[in-house]
Amino acid sequence: MAEAACPEQEPEVLRLKRLRGGGFFPVPPGDRLGRCRSVKEFEKLNRIGEGTYGIVYRARDTQTDEIVALKKVRMDKEKDGIPISSLREITLLLKLRHPNIVELKEVVVGNHLESIFLVMGYCEQDLASLLENMQTPFSEAQVKCIILQVLKGLQYLHENFIIHRDLKVSNLLMTDKGCVKIADFGLARAHGVPLKPMTPKVVTLWYRAPELLLGTTTQTTGIDMWAVGCILAELLAHKPLLPGSSEIHQIDLIVQLLGTPNENIWPGFSKLPLVSQYTLRKQPYNNLKHKFPWLSEAGLRLLNFLFMYDPKKSSYFKEKPLPCEPELMPTFPHHRNKRAAPASAGAEGQGKRGKP
Known part of the structure; x- marks a missing residue:
């Protein structure tokens, strides 16, 4: 059933400040949208999600x-135009074209300055909703299919000097044809040499790399690869790998799983800003093999590489069961289309599988 559209009021008189001579000048109604189409040309069918940056x-x-x-840009607290997160997302997505990256088709506007929408390619599923509603977990072949597509999308991003910085299952979309797409670029950043300082308060806690938890300000593509390791493990285990309740708890879970870090295995570890604030438990063992006793050596190698700072290639995707083709992925009921609650997890929601 189509969602009732809110009646649009007559546009207010739009005036812009003159750069010279002072005063203001009115913008004719025919010019106020610029080259953007009106949102009135789109029929809203139903709400599929509400996240940090919009409905x-x-x-x-x-x-x-x-x-x-159709993603409505959230403008609740903005007094000076479009939020910087939305500007970054628009700027990046307009440049990106890849089968495994969500497509930004255009930007459309309503009658008011604060009414801005992003028109994105539609995907029937997000992985968070799927994992919560699936009757049968993904097979290992299907997990390989999903992760291989995520890695292809990430390879494209990293080759174009972009770090996503918020990878998690709810930001991975999938079409009914089995094509997986990375979405939600509100925290993404371009990077280069030399590395510029960035805030470490990014990436949903359960998927956050240890260097972020320990306060690094120079971020690399390694934080995305760590998040992929968490996603791969979650798909294989059918539950989140490191569901920390706080940053201290998150670090402790990582140490329990992978062992206590030190300068030998992590050069520069002792110089990270927040290391002195934590007393890490003494745990000398890597417990990935005990966590996944049924996983092959190649699969364990891949997980170990993803949980390092320089992930290397692995043979995991070349052994049986081989990754299935996207078109052989199963189809599922469209859970997202049934969700009407404003706070429900959608294309960028934060449901049971992640915390800010």
Whole structure:
């Protein structure tokens, strides 16, 4: 059933400040949208998610009949225009074109300055909703299919000097044809040489790399690879790998799983800003093999590489069961289309599987 559209009021008089001579000048109604289409050209069908940066609707483009995802930019606390997170997301996504990256088709506007929408390619599923609603867990072949696509998308991002910085299952979308796409670029950043300082308060806690937890300000592609390791382990185990309740708890879970870090295995560890604030338990063993006793040596090697700072290639994807093809992935009921609660996890929601 289509969601009732809010009646649009008549646009207020839009005036811009003159750069010279002082005063203001009115913008004619025909010019106020610039080159952007109006959101009135889209029929909102239902809400599919609400996250940190905006509400997401499933909608129909009335000009082409195409089903799209319509993401309303959240402007609640903004007094000076579009939020910087949305500007970054728009700027990055307009440059990115890859089968495993969500597509930003265009930006459309409503009658008011604060009414801005991103028109995205529509995906029927997000992995968080799937994992919570699936009757049967993904097979290992299907897990390989998913992670291989995530790694291809990440390879494209990293080759273009972009770090996603918020990878988690709820930010991975999947079409009914089995194509997995990385979404939600509100925290993504371009990086280069030399590395510039960035805030460590990124990446949902359960997927946050230890260097972030220990206060590093120079971030590399390694933080994305750590998050992929957490996602791979979650898909294999059918539950989150490191569900910490706080940053201290998160670090302790990592130490329990992988052993206590030191300068020998992690050069520069002792100089990280927050190391002196923690008393880490003495745990000399890597327990991944005990956590996944049924996983092959190649699979364990891949997990270990993902939980390092320089992940290397692995043979895991070349042994049986081989990754299935995307078109052979199963289809599922469209749980997202049934969700009406404003706080429900959607394309960028934070449900049971992650904490900010």
